[in-house]
Amino acid sequence: MFDAVIVGSGPNGLVAAVTLAEAGKRVLVLEASATIGGGARTAELTLPGVRHDVCSSVHPLGAGSPVMAALHLTDLAWAHPEIAMAHPLDDGSAALLLRDPTETATRLGDDAAAYRATFGSVARHWEHSVGFALGPPLAALRHPLAGARFGRLALQPASWLARRFRTPQGRALVGGLAGHAAVPLTRIATAGVGLTLGAAGHAVGWPFAAGGSGAIVDALARRLRSLGGEIRTRSEVIEWSDLPETHVVMFDTLPSTAARIAGDRIPGRVARRYRSLRPGPGVFKVDVALSGPIPWTNADCRRAGTIHVGGTYEEIARAEAMVAAGEHPEHPFIIASQPVVADPVRAPAGTHVLWAYCHVPSGSDRDMTDPIFAQIERFAPGFGDLVVAVNRRNTADLAADNANQTGGDITGGELSLRGLLARPKVLRPYRAAKTIFLCSASTPPGAGVHGMCGHHAARAALRAL
Numbered sequence: 450m451f452d453a454v455i456v457g458s459g460p461n462g463l464v465a466a467v468t469l470a471e472a473g474k475r476v477l478v479l480e481a482s483a484t485i486g487g488g489a490r491t492a493e494l495t496l497p498g499v500r501h502d503v504c505s506s507v508h509p510l511g512a513g514s515p516v517m518a519a520l521h522l523t524d525l526a527w528a529h530p531e532i533a534m535a536h537p538l539d540d541g542s543a544a545l546l547l548r549d550p551t552e553t554a555t556r557l558g559d560d561a562a563a564y565r566a567t568f569g570s571v572a573r574h575w576e577h578s579v580g581f582a583l584g585p586p587l588a589a590l591r592h593p594l595a596g597a598r599f600g601r602l603a604l605q606p607a608s609w610l611a612r613r614f615r616t617p618q619g620r621a622l623v624g625g626l627a628g629h630a631a632v633p634l635t636r637i638a639t640a641g642v643g644l645t646l647g648a649a650g651h652a653v654g655w656p657f658a659a660g661g662s663g664a665i666v667d668a669l670a671r672r673l674r675s676l677g678g679e680i681r682t683r684s685e686v687i688e689w690s691d692l693p694e695t696h697v698v699m700f701d702t703l704p705s706t707a708a709r710i711a712g713d714r715i716p717g718r719v720a721r722r723y724r725s726l727r728p729g730p731g732v733f734k735v736d737v738a739l740s741g742p743i744p745w746t747n748a749d750c751r752r753a754g755t756i757h758v759g760g761t762y763e764e765i766a767r768a769e770a771m772v773a774a775g776e777h778p779e780h781p782f783i784i785a786s787q788p789v790v791a792d793p794v795r796a797p798a799g800t801h802v803l804w805a806y807c808h809v810p811s812g813s814d815r816d817m818t819d820p821i822f823a824q825i826e827r828f829a830p831g832f833g834d835l836v837v838a839v840n841r842r843n844t845a846d847l848a849a850d851n852a853n854q855t856g857g858d859i860t861g862g863e864l865s866l867r868g869l870l871a872r873p874k875v876l877r878p879y880r881a882a883k884t885i886f887l888c889s890a891s892t893p894p895g896a897g898v899h900g901m902c903g904h905h906a907a908r909a910a911l912r913a914l
């Protein structure tokens with residue numbers, strides 16, 4: 450008899466398991482795949498000896514996560530690039546996100562004051578900002594003044610935030626950071642996504658996990674096992690009878706999966722809500738083995754861990770709006786990383802890897818390799834000559850790899866007003882029924898390898914135990 454069985458070993462499932470095990474509970478994690486980790490894995494996707502991050506790669510949210518810090522995972526090291534993020538433009542310039550907020554602002558020239566008043570303000574009050582961005586729902590009510598200051602900026606659409614900036618570099622910086630929200634930049638709270646990620650660059654950096662993102666879940670799994678917890682891979686839970694006897698079940702899955710498995714153990718209105726959640730857009734991803742470093746025209750881009758490839762704010766806004774309208778942009782916005790600049794063990798000496806994806810309509814089967822490569826070539830002429838091997842994955846491949854990525858969604862549900870305020874429901878978002886809980890990125894605070902959904906859900910479950 451277990452105290453808790455967790456379905457799914459993504460970062461949230463593992464953090465939930467560790468939180469429960471640290472409270473002395475007997476915990477079992479059941480994982481469908483052959484390997485643990487869900488959205489935080491590393492594998493030789495192209496060539497032997499070349500290590501690619503299968504899903505997540507860059508970890509401002511991991512490095513800034515209060516629960517990850519509290520766990521003191523001494524066997525997990527962050528590898529920081531010299532420049533957190535660079536965003537090249539056609540004139541050879543680039544907006545840079547540096548660790549130092551003053552230098553970041555100064556390099557934006559005429560937009561220095563706008564940067565200081567927005568990103569700088571969120572970074573200066575990082576303890577509160579991260580508390581609201583990654584805290585439990587309604588955390589802002591505990592510190593109303595700080596909550597109002599953060600909320601005033603964060604709840605805006607990114608398009609409003611961009612209006613404060615005048616230079617192409619400043620506006621592109623806003624567009625690229627807010628583009629991580631995977632919804633049109635005119636949507637409410639897209640500014641909050643951009644501001645939190647930008648401010649994290651100053652507060653905690655945008656590191657890679659040394660050795661690959663898989664190191665994060667390996668460290669969590671080791672901690673769990675040291676506390677007596679158990680993990681079983683190749684153990685997909687299809688129906689309730691697949692679960693061993695347990696007091697509590699926690700789902701690190703889509704709400705619809707939890708509703709299907711739990712059946713009438715979950716109240717009808719909750720199950721209906723779980724089934725009706727809208728997925729975010731899909732993702733098309735490429736992992737590339739390269740014979741050398743990417744020859745970015747802008748020299749600073751060569752030292753950056755993450756590169757936002759998409760040109761101006763207007764181009765990014767257009768590309769994201771097209772995706773939301775069900776179209777494939779000819780010039781997509783690409784989130785790319787080149788981990789070897791900070792973590793050389795990823796590939797044999799002298800060679801490099803590229804991790805890159807763009808948003809596509811949910812369920813798209815379009816191969817976006819050419820548009821992605823064309824965008825990179827635009828800012829790094831000669832890139833194509835370095836390509837040695839490519840692993841490409843469309844939305845169906847992503848969904849086949851991880852049931853949580855249905856339609857290629859990597860955000861655990863769309864970041865709409867509803868997906869923000871009622872994720873997946875307004876009150877008690879982690880609790881499906883008295884002894885059944887949801888702990889995945891489909892609960893607050895949402896997507897990212899921070900483990901906070903798992904931690905908040907486990908605390909709710911502990912009250913039931």
Ligand SMILES: Cc1cc2nc3c(=O)[nH]c(=O)nc-3n(C[C@H](O)[C@H](O)[C@H](O)COP(=O)(O)OP(=O)(O)OC[C@H]3O[C@@H](n4cnc5c(N)ncnc54)[C@H](O)[C@@H]3O)c2cc1C
Binds near residue numbers: 481734890
């Ligand atoms: C391409 C891509 C790029 C990303 N980039 C970043 C990034 O750079 N930085 C960042 O912070 N985040 C990034 N993310 C997002 C991040 O990976 C996710 O938000 C995070 O992994 C969510 O964690 P989770 O535990 O909620 O779910 P997941 O990590 O999705 O884990 C869920 C697990 O549950 C298992 N499962 C599902 N159903 C069942 C079942 N019925 N029975 C048993 N097991 C089941 C799955 O196999 C999976 O292992 C990215 C994601 C993708 C896909």
